[in-house]
Amino acid sequence: MPPEAAEPPRGRTRRPVLAHVVGQNIGLILAVAILSASIVIFAAMFVVQQDRLPGSFEITSTVNNTMPLALAAIGQTIVVLTRGIDLSVGGVIDLTNALAAIFLTGGVWHMAVVSVLIVLAGGVAGLINGLIVGFGRLQPIVVTLATLSILQGLAIRVLPTPGGSIPAGYTAFLVNTNAPTALCFLALAALGWMGFRRSRLGVDVFAIGNDEQAAIALGVKALRTKIIAYTIGGMLYAVAGLFLAASATGGDATTGDDYTLTSIVAVVLGGVNLFGGRGSAVGAICGAFITTMIVNILFFAHINPLYQSFYEGLFLVIAVVFGALIGRLVRGGR
Amino acid sequence: MSEAPVAPAEAAGVVGVRVVSKAFGGVHALRGASFAACAGEVHGLVGENGAGKSTLIKLLGGRLPPDTGSVMLDERAVRLSGTADAARHGIGTVFQELTLLPWMSVAENLLIGREPRSAIGLIRRGALAREAEAVLAGLGIHHIDPRALAAEVSLAERQIIEIARVIIRRPRILLLDEPTSSLAEREVEWLFARIRELRDQGTSIVFTSHRWNEITAIADRITIFRNGQEVGTFTTIDEAKAITLMTGRRVDALYPSLPPVPDGAPAALALAHGSLDGRTEFAFSLAAGEILGIGGLAGQGHRELFLGLFGAPALRRGRISVGGKPVRIANPADAIRAGFGIALVPEDRKTEGLLLSLPVRDNLSLPLLRRISRLGVIRGGAEMRMSREMISGLGIRTPTPMQPVGALSGGNQQKVLVGRWLLAESRILLLYDVTRGVDVATKHEICELMVRLAGEGKAILFYSSDTEELAHLCHRVLVLRGGRIAAELNRPELTAESIVAAAMRDAA
Numbered sequence: 003m004p005p006e007a008a009e010p011p012r013g014r015t016r017r018p019v020l021a022h023v024v025g026q027n028i029g030l031i032l033a034v035a036i037l038s039a040s041i042v043i044f045a046a047m048f049v050v051q052q053d054r055l056p057g058s059f060e061i062t063s064t065v066n067n068t069m070p071l072a073l074a075a076i077g078q079t080i081v082v083l084t085r086g087i088d089l090s091v092g093g094v095i096d097l098t099n100a101l102a103a104i105f106l107t108g109g110v111w112h113m114a115v116v117s118v119l120i121v122l123a124g125g126v127a128g129l130i131n132g133l134i135v136g137f138g139r140l141q142p143i144v145v146t147l148a149t150l151s152i153l154q155g156l157a158i159r160v161l162p163t164p165g166g167s168i169p170a171g172y173t174a175f176l177v178n179t180n181a182p183t184a185l186c187f188l189a190l191a192a193l194g195w196m197g198f199r200r201s202r203l204g205v206d207v208f209a210i211g212n213d214e215q216a217a218i219a220l221g222v223k224a225l226r227t228k229i230i231a232y233t234i235g236g237m238l239y240a241v242a243g244l245f246l247a248a249s250a251t252g253g254d255a256t257t258g259d260d261y262t263l264t265s266i267v268a269v270v271l272g273g274v275n276l277f278g279g280r281g282s283a284v285g286a287i288c289g290a291f292i293t294t295m296i297v298n299i300l301f302f303a304h305i306n307p308l309y310q311s312f313y314e315g316l317f318l319v320i321a322v323v324f325g326a327l328i329g330r331l332v333r334g335g336r
Numbered sequence: 337m338s339e340a341p342v343a344p345a346e347a348a349g350v351v352g353v354r355v356v357s358k359a360f361g362g363v364h365a366l367r368g369a370s371f372a373a374c375a376g377e378v379h380g381l382v383g384e385n386g387a388g389k390s391t392l393i394k395l396l397g398g399r400l401p402p403d404t405g406s407v408m409l410d411e412r413a414v415r416l417s418g419t420a421d422a423a424r425h426g427i428g429t430v431f432q433e434l435t436l437l438p439w440m441s442v443a444e445n446l447l448i449g450r451e452p453r454s455a456i457g458l459i460r461r462g463a464l465a466r467e468a469e470a471v472l473a474g475l476g477i478h479h480i481d482p483r484a485l486a487a488e489v490s491l492a493e494r495q496i497i498e499i500a501r502v503i504i505r506r507p508r509i510l511l512l513d514e515p516t517s518s519l520a521e522r523e524v525e526w527l528f529a530r531i532r533e534l535r536d537q538g539t540s541i542v543f544t545s546h547r548w549n550e551i552t553a554i555a556d557r558i559t560i561f562r563n564g565q566e567v568g569t570f571t572t573i574d575e576a577k578a579i580t581l582m583t584g585r586r587v588d589a590l591y592p593s594l595p596p597v598p599d600g601a602p603a604a605l606a607l608a609h610g611s612l613d614g615r616t617e618f619a620f621s622l623a624a625g626e627i628l629g630i631g632g633l634a635g636q637g638h639r640e641l642f643l644g645l646f647g648a649p650a651l652r653r654g655r656i657s658v659g660g661k662p663v664r665i666a667n668p669a670d671a672i673r674a675g676f677g678i679a680l681v682p683e684d685r686k687t688e689g690l691l692l693s694l695p696v697r698d699n700l701s702l703p704l705l706r707r708i709s710r711l712g713v714i715r716g717g718a719e720m721r722m723s724r725e726m727i728s729g730l731g732i733r734t735p736t737p738m739q740p741v742g743a744l745s746g747g748n749q750q751k752v753l754v755g756r757w758l759l760a761e762s763r764i765l766l767l768y769d770v771t772r773g774v775d776v777a778t779k780h781e782i783c784e785l786m787v788r789l790a791g792e793g794k795a796i797l798f799y800s801s802d803t804e805e806l807a808h809l810c811h812r813v814l815v816l817r818g819g820r821i822a823a824e825l826n827r828p829e830l831t832a833e834s835i836v837a838a839a840m841r842d843a844a
């Protein structure tokens with residue numbers, strides 16, 4: 003007979019706190035790692051072709067180019083965490099971008115009020131998504147696909163041809179081209195995210211993404227939480243629309259279309275689980291930057307920009323497969 | 337022994353229902369049932385699978401509203417709008433289906449809704465884990481790491497967290513729906529100690545279980561349910577009488593007698609150099625016609641062993657041979673394709689093994705689709721006939737074979753899980769806790785079936801969290817501890833006590 007077990011029947015050894023932190027944030031850690039790698043690759047290509055390291059100009063333009071996607075990705079994260087998905091991102095950005103091109107005029111206060119109204123308009127679009135998903139008990143993918151088309155149509159009505167103009171002061175405030183001040187906005191967003199995670203609402207969002215029925219049994223108001231999640235999402239896409247208008251210094255009712263796909267790419271690259279309940283907006287921000295870096299790298303590799311979406315799709319597939327593999331490794335085959 | 341029924345109306349009830357009915361589609365879960373529990377009592381609720389116990393608990397816990405009739409609190413009819421509302425009335429519930437959030441930490445689960453918060457209302461995450469640790473320690477739980485994810489701890493530990501989460505909210509009415517279904521003896525004792533404390537403080541406790549010894553150990557009064565109605569409430573009642581009332585018929589001695597393993601029966605399954613952790617090794621062999629029990633405390637590697645033999649995932653090390661021939665099992669398909677029937681009833685029927693939204697028929701026929709198909713097309717007639725046979729043979733309570741499995745009561749889902757493997761006619765059955773959560777009569781039927789199958793020459797490897805069952809139903813029991821076989825118990829000395837003693841004995 004085999005020898006007696008040495009350890010007592012119970013009393014498992016505890017894993018150190020750090021092991022938990024790493025294990026539970028593996029998606030985020032991976033996103034940071036991929037981002038670092040892509041920055042290194044980009045810098046190397048830059049050095050080879052330009053004989054110098056990327057400087058303040060490159061950093062500023064990368065940050066400014068990424069801002070809209072980063073914001074959209076945060077919104078998408080919140081929706082995905084509830085075990086939903088939001089395809090209307092592109093439509094909201096189109097519409098708010100068009101509205102900005104037309105109504106953003108005049109003095110500081112006027113522009114501030116218009117901006118707030120535009121963000122609220124995004125919120126209303128999200129609210130409608132949330133109401134239909136929640137009360138209609140419909141698949142988010144179907145609902146938001148429908149609202150995507152509707153919003154795109156509305157955007158074209160608002161701004162049939164690209165045009166309008168954004169006051170230079172507005173552009174300078176949101177997308178300063180001299181220094182990466184937009185990083186402050188990102189820091190603010192990250193801070194907001196940390197508050198969200200530690201709030202009642204944040205816990206509810208994670209809870210329904212984990213297991214909606216269980217969350218309801220625990221007293222979470224699932225319906226209300228979902229509606230709020232989609233609404234916040236809509237508002238963040240609207241902010242993305244404003245940033246986009248500011249950096250383009252004009253409006254275009256189709257410029258947001260790509261963001262439906264890229265926001266999902268960013269979210270997946272950022273380690274957010276598409277089945278809800280796990281992930282971080284900080285990861286999604288990293289995911290957004292990874293997406294931009296990939297575009298930059300493709301540019302330096304002299305790849306035709308027409309193939310950009312091909313590569314984005316490719317990276318989405320790779321990210322999904324990779325994420326699933328890592329998840330399986332971390333859970334040890336459980 | 338006095339067996340005078342106590343009419344529910346006589347006692348001053350703290351919580352209860354008055355002539356409630358509840359139907360799901362065409363299924364009447366409750367039909368004009370009444371029930372009342374008093375302060376400072378443990379009220380046992382028993383009945384067959386599908387009798388309506390969980391539905392009653394869900395009404396009392398605010399999870400579901402009654403169709404007709406009312407939920408009573410302090411002798412007044414109330415309308416509970418949800419579990420949060422029930423909590424405001426001092427009602428705390430442990431539902432039969434666990435409600436832990438898998439990707440959140442133990443601490444977050446435990447303290448959800450009452451996390452330590454900073455001045456501006458944000459959760460203090462460091463304090464959260466420390467508080468959870470303290471709260472658990474206060475309940476005498478030291479072995480669960482509050483920083484682990486709920487998905488990372490064992491089923492028994494999840495159950496304990498679930499119970500702890502409710503208890504620390506100090507409910508004056510505590511509803512426990514099969515809280516012991518995945519607990520081992522020691523943990524049941526822990527729970528009973530907590531229940532007694534709360535009862536002595538005046539808490540009203542409703543407790544359901546299919547284990548009669550638990551009911552007699554803890555319940556002050558017992559209410560029996562049958563077919564969605566109460567049959568009676570008793571202060572004392574013996575098991576045979578209770579079973580008759582639950583089932584409406586006589587069910588004889590619980591454990592069938594076991595035919596001996598024929599001399600020189602060939603080994604059906606042998607494992608050599610098996611290892612769960614890559615460090616410790618063990619070996620055993622299982623003869624055709626033998627029921628070999630695997631005992632020991634929860635979390636000692638039983639689950640890993642059963643899954644390992646089934647290739648889901650494969651054992652860390654070990655040579656498996658079937659009928660004397662070595663086989664390689666890397667995944668469940670191997671296990672099935674190699675022509676031998678390792679059959680496994682998973683631990684957590686909620687998430688593994690059942691396709692909840694598919695009909696009972698499809699769930700039953702899943703492992704034998706190949707056998708009942710012609711040219712890749714399922715012969716619907718054969719499928720329907722076989723599932724009907726199984727449904728009546730095991731007494732699965734479902735209106736039709738086309739009912740989605742998810743809509744059955746917990747115990748009936750379990751019967752589907754067992755039935756499937758019996759239909760598949762495997763030669764080696766790995767039965768992991770198959771009687772957990774099934775009612776007395778079904779348990780009896782499953783036990784008889786096991787003995788009958790062994791008699792027909794099938795080899796059965798059997799784990800049960802119920803030690804009594806192991807002692808009565810097995811020819812031999814191997815006690816696992818720390819990933820190795822700590823003891824092998826054979827017939828005369830094989831008793832529940834000897835199994836427990838071997839499981840707990842410290843290193844010699």
Ligand SMILES: Nc1ncnc2c1ncn2[C@@H]1O[C@H](COP(=O)(O)OP(=O)(O)OP(=O)(O)O)[C@@H](O)[C@H]1O
Nearest residue numbers: 360365385386387388389390391743744745746747
């Ligand atoms: N959500 C539902 N949809 C359809 N039918 C249901 C649902 N919940 C319960 N039922 C049915 O109602 C009946 C009573 O179920 P309930 O879960 O209350 O039984 P139970 O006494 O708790 O049984 P068990 O001991 O197996 O847990 C069963 O026939 C079950 O199939």
Ligand SMILES: [Mg+2]
Nearest residue numbers: 389390432746
């Ligand atoms: Mg039940």
